[in-house]
Amino acid sequence: MTPVIEMQGIHRIFESEAGLAHILHGIDFRVEAGEFVAIIGPSGSGKSTLMNILGCLDTPTAGTYRLSGLNVAELTDDELAEVRAHEIGFVFQSFNLLPRLSVLENVMLPLAYTDCPRHERERRAVHALHAVALDVGHFDHRVNELSGGQMQRVAIARALVNDPAIILADEPTGNLDSHTGALVMQTFHRLKDAGKTIVLITHDAHVAAEADRMVTIRDGRIYHGDAPYDEVPEVVMAAADTRQKEATR
Ligand SMILES: Nc1ncnc2c1ncn2[C@@H]1O[C@H](COP(=O)(O)OP(=O)(O)OP(=O)(O)O)[C@@H](O)[C@H]1O
Numbered sequence: 001m002t003p004v005i006e007m008q009g010i011h012r013i014f015e016s017e018a019g020l021a022h023i024l025h026g027i028d029f030r031v032e033a034g035e036f037v038a039i040i041g042p043s044g045s046g047k048s049t050l051m052n053i054l055g056c057l058d059t060p061t062a063g064t065y066r067l068s069g070l071n072v073a074e075l076t077d078d079e080l081a082e083v084r085a086h087e088i089g090f091v092f093q094s095f096n097l098l099p100r101l102s103v104l105e106n107v108m109l110p111l112a113y114t115d116c117p118r119h120e121r122e123r124r125a126v127h128a129l130h131a132v133a134l135d136v137g138h139f140d141h142r143v144n145e146l147s148g149g150q151m152q153r154v155a156i157a158r159a160l161v162n163d164p165a166i167i168l169a170d171e172p173t174g175n176l177d178s179h180t181g182a183l184v185m186q187t188f189h190r191l192k193d194a195g196k197t198i199v200l201i202t203h204d205a206h207v208a209a210e211a212d213r214m215v216t217i218r219d220g221r222i223y224h225g226d227a228p229y230d231e232v233p234e235v236v237m238a239a240a241d242t243r244q245k246e247a248t249r
């Protein structure tokens with residue numbers, strides 16, 4: 001079967017006036033349909049950079065990324081927009097909610113780019129908000145009137161509203177107390193049971209342990225298996241550095 005996500009040798013180098021920043025170093029990463037994978041790593045290790053590429057919001061400097069068998073580099077802007085609108089639900093680390101719109105309007109936003117009629121958009125948004133257990137009383141509140149945990153759940157509902165096959169979530173429990181965090185994780189388990197493919201980024205080992213599989217990212221390099229990021233053996237690091245030097249020689 002074709003994997004949903006297949007990355008080979010992904011590098012990301014940012015260019016700025018300050019110079020070049022080589023953030024991702026030859027990432028190989030595969031996710032099969034219906035898998036729930038956690039990516040764990042310390043702050044600054046490149047998690048969001050990787051997630052933006054996975055979500056087709058950014059393009060790698062080198063390497064190949066196939067999404068549902070399609071080489072992303074070969075898609076036109078319109079095709080990419082189509083993939084983002086229908087295939088991917090993205091939960092941003094910073095929520096990216098529009099503060100002046102209501103909860104319901106925020107959740108309906110991704111459907112604005114589809115031909116879905118307004119009453120259907122509203123019905124789906126309500127459904128998605130129920131899925132994250134947000135209180136109905138909040139649906140017509142502006143999001144800047146919500147708590148961080150409530151905003152987080154609105155951001156997840158927005159990612160679900162287009163019923164995507166793939167859900168990419170960047171620190172979805174990062175700002176939550178443990179009770180709300182557990183509620184959010186229940187949502188991900190239900191989505192997994194419904195057959196969704198989930199990639200979840202976290203720096204919390206307990207959250208990562210709930211996934212089917214865990215990969216570690218450290219200094220822009222990926223390690224498969226369940227070694228917590230602060231226990232990646234130095235030999236692994238050294239071997240990866242040697243491989244990297246050989247690759248760039
Ligand atoms: N557009 C950019 N231009 C230059 N450098 C960038 C850019 N985006 C990210 N970086 C750098 O890449 C590194 C990794 O950033 P990234 O946001 O991927 O980390 P992260 O693992 O998500 O961290 P956190 O856990 O704090 O969210 C950081 O050093 C950051 O400064």
Ligand SMILES: [Mg+2]
Nearest residue numbers: 047048093170
């Ligand atoms: Mg991040």
